Amino acid sequence: MTPRTSQLLSELFSKYFDKDEVFVALGGADVSAGLCALPFDHIVFTGSPRVGSLVMRAAAANLVPVTLELGGKNPVLIAKDFCLKEAATATMAWKATNAGQVCTGVDYALVPVGCGQDFTAACADAVRARWGEGALEDHDQYCSMINECEAQRMRTLVKEARIGGAEVRSLCPQGRSCESPSSSAGCKVTLTIE
Structure with missing residues (x-):
């Protein structure tokens, strides 16, 4: 705490x-x-x-x-017969709780083969439905990281993933990258999917 x-x-x-x-x-x-x-x-x-x-x-x-x-990695496992939209909505709601800084917060999702693109799109839709079309960092209900050090650590992890070949997508409706925060963002980091 x-x-x-x-x-x-x-x-x-x-x-x-x-x-x-x-x-x-x-x-x-x-x-x-x-x-x-x-x-x-x-x-x-x-x-x-x-x-x-x-x-x-x-x-x-x-x-x-x-x-x-002791924390660890917490997956979301999505079955073939489960609604991707419903899974994405629940996943994004839990992931965004306290800026993802929850011991049981979602770290990654395991989706059926061939459903990755659809799940990513459904996650982006869920973010827009929850926070609207504006930039996430500007929304008063979008939580900050605990301090700038943790926010920068997250930005660095995303940058390293991209350099390592991961396809990184911003879930911010404005498409803003979490690697370069806006001047008003402070400790807020845009939701991303790798």
């Missing part, structure tokens, strides 16, 4: 719950390490594999069961 979201949750939980019911401990790695070393009934962790292994190691000292959600 972002620091502001964590702070807000801490304030809300403190306001509406007794500290014996819900407690939020804010801090960095030192706080997390200390919490994971306590004899809880169960620890649930969402994050990177590197940190997940540290959580597991700390919990093991007290034989605390751990549930890890």
